[in-house]
Amino acid sequence: MVTALVFRDQPRQCQLEATVIGVSEAGVVTDATLFYPMGGGQPGDTGIFLTASGQALAVTDTRKGEGRSVLHHLPSDHGLQVGDRVTQQLDWARRYAHMRMHSALHLLSVVVPFGVTGGSIGADKGRLDFDSGEAVLDKAELNERLNDLVVANHPVSSEWISEDELKAHPELVKTMSVAPPRGAGNIRMVRIGDIDYQPCGGTHVASTGEIGRLEVASIKNRGARNRRITLRFAEPESGGQP
Numbered sequence: 001m002v003t004a005l006v007f008r009d010q011p012r013q014c015q016l017e018a019t020v021i022g023v024s025e026a027g028v029v030t031d032a033t034l035f036y037p038m039g040g041g042q043p044g045d046t047g048i049f050l051t052a053s054g055q056a057l058a059v060t061d062t063r064k065g066e067g068r069s070v071l072h073h074l075p076s077d078h079g080l081q082v083g084d085r086v087t088q089q090l091d092w093a094r095r096y097a098h099m100r101m102h103s104a105l106h107l108l109s110v111v112v113p114f115g116v117t118g119g120s121i122g123a124d125k126g127r128l129d130f131d132s133g134e135a136v137l138d139k140a141e142l143n144e145r146l147n148d149l150v151v152a153n154h155p156v157s158s159e160w161i162s163e164d165e166l167k168a169h170p171e172l173v174k175t176m177s178v179a180p181p182r183g184a185g186n187i188r189m190v191r192i193g194d195i196d197y198q199p200c201g202g203t204h205v206a207s208t209g210e211i212g213r214l215e216v217a218s219i220k221n222r223g224a225r226n227r228r229i230t231l232r233f234a235e236p237e238s239g240g241q242p
């Protein structure tokens, strides 16, 4: 089963008609989805499936399924069957916060030039772990440089390259802990202005100004070589129109 990943090219789309192509205890698979499945440190999306009879079914989580399918977690008595049409409605406020924080972590990987060994994205904060060795990281300086990149409003775009191109340029992989997003022999690359270019399958804002002001919440030691840097939004939710 294959689910078309509509969120990749249309990260601001909040409503989509789709057809159920698989139902199991693991979840409901549709032929296309707006819902990002948990991966790369970004949580699975939530929202609603509206059925043809007008019933609103809560989607409580989204995960990768077998092959190239996406599994939507619904209440066990959802009643959906293969062939049913549903209208997907994304919880946009939560997803938009994830898009902003995910994009913010790209900026963090620009200002902290070490390999990333782990990470996590939430709606109010996010973190990356860096293999920084003995390097000394200054919170105030990181804060200033991050917010300079936000204010510069660099455009964010994506493109595909071949697996062979990525193999020829292994230095493009910054995150050692996440396998690059592959699709039919190609790798999805995310570009932020002229400051960041790396494989990524996540969802992003259109330009870094949308992220809003950031704050380095903490820098903690995680073993001799690793530093965990946690970011949070310095301003209340900006809303962001889909």
Ligand SMILES: [Zn+2]
Residues within 6 Å of the ligand: 102, 103, 106, 190, 200, 201, 202, 203, 204
């Ligand atoms: Zn990304």
